[in-house]
Amino acid sequence: MVRILRGLAHKYFSDEEAVILFLLLVTGTVFVILFGAMLAPAIASLIIAFILQGLVAKLHKMGVPELVAIISVFVVFLGVLVGFIFGLLPLIWTQVSNLAGEAPRIIRELQSYLELLPEEYPHLISMEAVDTIYRQVSAEVAHMTQVLVSFSLSSIPDLVALLIYMVLVPILVFFFMKDRRVLIASIGRMLPPQRPMMIRIWQEVNLQCANYVRGKAVEILIVGVVTYAAFKLLGMPYAALLSLLVGLSVVIPYIGAAVVTIPVAVIALFAFGWSSHFIWVMVVYGIIQALDGNVLVPILFSEVNNLHPVAIIVAVLFFGGIWGLWGVFFAIPLATMLKAVFAAWPVKESEPSPAVSE
Template sequence: MTLKSLFRGWVERYFSDEEAVILLLVLALGFAVVIWLGQMLAPFLTALVIAFLLQGAVNGLTRRRVPQMLAVLIVYLGFLGVLLAMALVLLPLIWNQLVNLLQETPRMFASGQSLLDDLQARYPQLVTPDQIQSWIGMAGREMTQLGQRALSLSLSSLGNVLSLIVYLVLVPILVFFMLKDRDRLVGFTVSLLPQNRKLMTRIWEEMDDQIANYVRGKFIEIIIVGGVAFFTFICFGLPYSALLAVLVGLSVLVPYIGAAVATLPVAAVAGFHFGISDQFAYVLVAYGVIQALDGNVLVPVLFSEAVNLHPVSIILAVLFFGGIWGFWGIFFAIPLATLLKALVYAWPRGIQQHREDASLEQPVEP
């Protein structure tokens, strides 16, 4: 068998069906639009994600015989209330704690240097003066880079403020019309697709519930984990509790890696505030209990078997899509990986089923 015949057989197997070729073009066009026009269309894509999340609440109200428009208004007003609470309460609190943390960074740096000197005095054979100087130099370089990033961020703050204003105005408007005219928008999008779309329908039906459950469940997980971490840090008297709680809540976006990364700032702040003491150990134990309950209780309850992916596949998806789309790539890494899995499993079966249906529909000659 030659390479040409092998390639021809592979093409005939997977791309001989017209629907498969159209689906491939639709997927390629969608990825291209997000990659090259993602920054330009960011408010629209953000509103699309939020409307997708809120649609579940609208459907829940309509199932309880609430009129469609009234359900949309109730959910939308609740969304605006949460948005205003975040803009007026949570964001200023986090910003103030971040500013205080940056102001106290030199003191923390000096405290860390004294801690290293103490370790060198206690264990001179394990920690040498050269190692201490190397660690101090590395920390100094990191502090310099952090200052440069803060300076560049402050210089571009005007553009960031304008972008924030655009988001705060456009996104709520887009969300309202996406919820209000959902059927019309979905009907228009479906009208652009070919009439024969059995394979697309099969893949969409398989993905719809999984993506919806994952995205909504992930938002609920962020809120629960962040809220529990906030009240736990408050009970221990840990400074910068809101900032650390937001970091811990967002760490659940990256499975396995996020929990390990969030441990470093929590341990650093607790160590600088309490020192190497029993209180420091209690904070780390409480943080470990939160992560254990999240992974062994909360995640199975929220997601069940909706997302059945190998851990290696999850890590590869996070690295790949996070490298392409940043935060949103990390957030949607698991749904996109699930989509690719559904395509791999449904594509050959869909084409074969289409051929079998076509053969059954042909009239039998007498």
């Protein structure tokens, strides 16, 4: 065992820079696990600034002074944030409340649909299975309704914290953008002066994660807006809420689209029944998903190294289990970072064993 460990250390940790990088990764992971919730506004601000930096760089290449570009992009960001808070967010909350109010009617109609299944497919499903499904769905809907109804004066501390974040995040975003070079130089002074491997990993991670995060933000916006327009034209209820879910579902490839299809189909079924209108809604929704996967994604992520679907699913499960929703959202960038680290990690070939003379 000692010989095996010595061989692994010689192969993967013979470089001093590799040891320092390994310690930094372990320390950073433990720090985020322990203090991630506390530093969530700072982490979110850093990510937003990272996304906006691409627009700043493009404006600067067009001849706009850097400070003017930063202020212009920041003003646009504030406008989008204010529009979301005072425009889209109240609409979504209203639709969530209305959906909670219609939950009893939805449960009754669901029961009527489920009761028909044993009659039409007696060999596939029994009445006992229908009763079990109905009880589980009823319990989940009742729990969700209770959560919405319990939103009262007791939530004032959470609202105060949310208001503080709404003020704090834009301030942090501005300073992360304005003092980007100063912050990076400060971190660089704490690292070894000779760090070719770290520089190579940083360049790869910066390129891949920047392309992915910014492309994913554009994809969420396009898919959400197109879905909202299509659902409004088709008369789909809760169009804003569903389009937000569909837009956010692109963050998790394969899994997100499959999960969001269920509420879209259920609400369309209860709104239109088994009719041609229901079929049209599902066909249009399927076309949007197909165009997103086969046209929009190749255009936006042409410069991003593709991960294997198994790697994506494992990353979502692993980082989601560690950091919850944040881990799910950033599972693919984190997996991309790990891929870049493994690709650039120095591996020292083991020395060949001497030949045995006869």
